[in-house]
Amino acid sequence: MAEVRLENVVKRYGGFTALPKLDLHVNEGEFLVLLGPSGCGKTTTMRLIAGLEEITEGDLLIGGERVNDKEPKDRDIAMVFQNYGLYPHMSVADNIGYPLKLRGLGKSERMAQVRKVAEKVELGELLDRRPSELSGGQRQRVALARAIVRRPQLFLMDEPLSNLDAKLRVTMRAELKHMHHEMGITTVYVTHDQMEAMTLASRIVVMNKGRIVQLDTPERIYSEPADLFVADFIGSPSMNLIHGQIAGGTFTAEGISLPVSAPDRAKVVLGIRPEDLQISDASTAPIKAPIFALELTGESTLVTLRAGATQLCARGAADFRAKMDDTCGLAPRPGGRIHLFDPESGLRLPS
Amino acid sequence: MKKQLFWWGERALLVFVAVVALFPILWMFLTAFKQPLDAYRVSIFFTPTFNNFKAVFDEPWYLGRMVMNSVIVASVTVMISVPCASLAAYAFSRFRMRGRKFLFFLVLSTQFIPAVVIVLPFFLMFRQLGLLDTRLALIIVNLAIVTPFVIWMIKGFIDAIPVEAEEAAMVDGASRLRVIRDIVLPMAAPGILTSSIFCFILTWNEFLFALIITRREAVTLPVGLVNFRTERGDLWELMSAAGVMITVPIFIMAIIIQKHFTRGMTAGAVK
Numbered sequence: 001m002a003e004v005r006l007e008n009v010v011k012r013y014g015g016f017t018a019l020p021k022l023d024l025h026v027n028e029g030e031f032l033v034l035l036g037p038s039g040c041g042k043t044t045t046m047r048l049i050a051g052l053e054e055i056t057e058g059d060l061l062i063g064g065e066r067v068n069d070k071e072p073k074d075r076d077i078a079m080v081f082q083n084y085g086l087y088p089h090m091s092v093a094d095n096i097g098y099p100l101k102l103r104g105l106g107k108s109e110r111m112a113q114v115r116k117v118a119e120k121v122e123l124g125e126l127l128d129r130r131p132s133e134l135s136g137g138q139r140q141r142v143a144l145a146r147a148i149v150r151r152p153q154l155f156l157m158d159e160p161l162s163n164l165d166a167k168l169r170v171t172m173r174a175e176l177k178h179m180h181h182e183m184g185i186t187t188v189y190v191t192h193d194q195m196e197a198m199t200l201a202s203r204i205v206v207m208n209k210g211r212i213v214q215l216d217t218p219e220r221i222y223s224e225p226a227d228l229f230v231a232d233f234i235g236s237p238s239m240n241l242i243h244g245q246i247a248g249g250t251f252t253a254e255g256i257s258l259p260v261s262a263p264d265r266a267k268v269v270l271g272i273r274p275e276d277l278q279i280s281d282a283s284t285a286p287i288k289a290p291i292f293a294l295e296l297t298g299e300s301t302l303v304t305l306r307a308g309a310t311q312l313c314a315r316g317a318a319d320f321r322a323k324m325d326d327t328c329g330l331a332p333r334p335g336g337r338i339h340l341f342d343p344e345s346g347l348r349l350p351s
Numbered sequence: 352m353k354k355q356l357f358w359w360g361e362r363a364l365l366v367f368v369a370v371v372a373l374f375p376i377l378w379m380f381l382t383a384f385k386q387p388l389d390a391y392r393v394s395i396f397f398t399p400t401f402n403n404f405k406a407v408f409d410e411p412w413y414l415g416r417m418v419m420n421s422v423i424v425a426s427v428t429v430m431i432s433v434p435c436a437s438l439a440a441y442a443f444s445r446f447r448m449r450g451r452k453f454l455f456f457l458v459l460s461t462q463f464i465p466a467v468v469i470v471l472p473f474f475l476m477f478r479q480l481g482l483l484d485t486r487l488a489l490i491i492v493n494l495a496i497v498t499p500f501v502i503w504m505i506k507g508f509i510d511a512i513p514v515e516a517e518e519a520a521m522v523d524g525a526s527r528l529r530v531i532r533d534i535v536l537p538m539a540a541p542g543i544l545t546s547s548i549f550c551f552i553l554t555w556n557e558f559l560f561a562l563i564i565t566r567r568e569a570v571t572l573p574v575g576l577v578n579f580r581t582e583r584g585d586l587w588e589l590m591s592a593a594g595v596m597i598t599v600p601i602f603i604m605a606i607i608i609q610k611h612f613t614r615g616m617t618a619g620a621v622k
Contacts (some may be wrong), residue, residue, distance in 0.1 A: 075522075079522040086519070087516055098523055209524075295436070
């Protein structure tokens with residue numbers, strides 16, 4: 001177990017700057033998720049920590065020790081790759097036992113440990129198979145078993161679930177979470193799936209264009225997004241973002257007039273999550289617009305209205321029924337949150 | 352109807368090409384078992400004899416020495432060239448160093464130079480070093496010819512190996528050389544074997560340099576064949592027997608290559 005510190009880390013590839021300047025502190029034992037769209041620098045950050053890429057400027061400290069110039073093998077980390085990175089010419093047992101073999105463990109001791117770990121991830125029956133004879137989920141387990149067979153200081157996981165089908169992804173997610181709880185090893189996890197990030201993380205780092213946009217607990221990332229990018233990126237369906245103005249304590253946009261407690265502003269973006277909106281009587285509701293789409297998800301119905309140029313999504317009851325193009329009314333749910341952002345800088349406005 | 356015609360036309364063409372390609376080889380095999388008198392007769396009916404094979408190993412031909420020379424030169428060339436080329440190919444495939452593309456082009460460009468152009472400088476160089484008519488000289492020359500080609504071939508096989516397996520091994524605690532030994536070489540093995548056999552065949556059949564650089568002691572099989580053109584005329588039956596000696600090992604290797612080559616193409620898929 002160890003803490004990880006990136007201090008003023010810069011990564012350039014020739015003329016291209018992937019990470020302009022990164023400061024990041026991963027606490028001991030925490031599950032930190034790097035979240036962002038592709039090309040945001042999250043995988044680069046992870047590869048810098050692993051030592052698979054060289055740091056251009058700045059310092060990387062693992063467990064208080066500067067490791068910039070250390071080979072990956074000397075950093076005492078374990079990594080799970082997106083494509084698993086298994087050794088196709090070795091059996092499952094040899095794959096899992098390879099890190100132990102490199103540390104000079106004898107064959108019998110190695111096999112004992114491999115068996116123990118294989119039981120844990122339910123691979124006991126498959127130890128003699130080759131990776132090519134396994135399903136995607138089983139390969140994922142082999143990669144995982146190889147990572148946990150020794151107790152490293154640090155786990156790195158690069159989109160480990162992205163090649164699995166949706167159902168398996170949910171099961172494996174729970175298993176990862178349980179495993180982290182059991183072993184308590186510091187973990188850095190890269191994903192572009194906000195659902196994975198929300199469910200797994202102790203803290204989430206939202207990245208965009210090589211910079212950290214917000215670093216916080218999943219709850220706060222969700223309830224207090226730092227800017228429009230985070231607001232839009234986190235949540236499914238994503239937050240409604242409406243361009244309008246505030247005058248005399250009322251926010252107005254086409255088809256919308258909402259009371260807000262904020263000073264007057266000529267240009268503002270109002271954000272409200274679908275679950276913070278509820279369907280109400282069309283004659284008195286602050287938001288009135290024709291229904292654009294109705295989607296039943298099982299536990300609720302997603303109602304999308306078209307108010308002028310913007311589409312607004314609300315989560316209604318599962319038994320809500322209406323006709324398309326009918327006018328529908330929406331109102332903020334009591335206790336629901338309303339977020340205000342500056343459209344120029346994208347930053348959240350204090351409320 | 353038209354389709355059938357095409358089918359027959361295709362077969363006819365294939366048979367024609369096969370006959371043109373294979374007939375000389377068949378004829379060589381037949382001649383190798385003929386009496387001197389039968390050698391000039393265009394007949395496939397004759398009393399076979401093994402005398403030719405015995406004769407070529409006896410005085411004055413001493414084919415045995417040439418076989419030894421060929422085997423030693425080709426094997427040593429493979430044993431030096433393939434390990435060196437494997438490491439070079441790995442570097443060209445994986446390291447993003449400055450001037451990588453230019454260097455690789457330089458390596459390949461040696462293959463564009465016609466052998467005849469550089470045979471004289473080689474001759475002068477070996478005369479200066481006192482290495483004329485030695486196996487060592489032949490090995491050096493063959494290394495120069497074959498290694499760039501082998502680098503290029505093995506690089507293709509290493510390029511096809513997913514780099515993630517290597518990165519996984521490095522994180523698991525392996526040094527770069529250990530990664531090459533434990534991960535890259537086993538995965539590239541079919542390709543490296545194919546390249547080795549290619550390298551062997553190229554060296555085994557090399558004629559021009561061997562002709563110029565050797566005289567008596569280090570003569571290899573292809574050059575030795577020329578000896579059968581004597582003042583008594585061309586001894587076709589002996590030349591054919593020697594030809595069979597040259598061809599058979601290559602045949603066997605070609606069969607091995609075929610088996611491993613297809614495996615080399617399909618192995619290594621991880622995802």
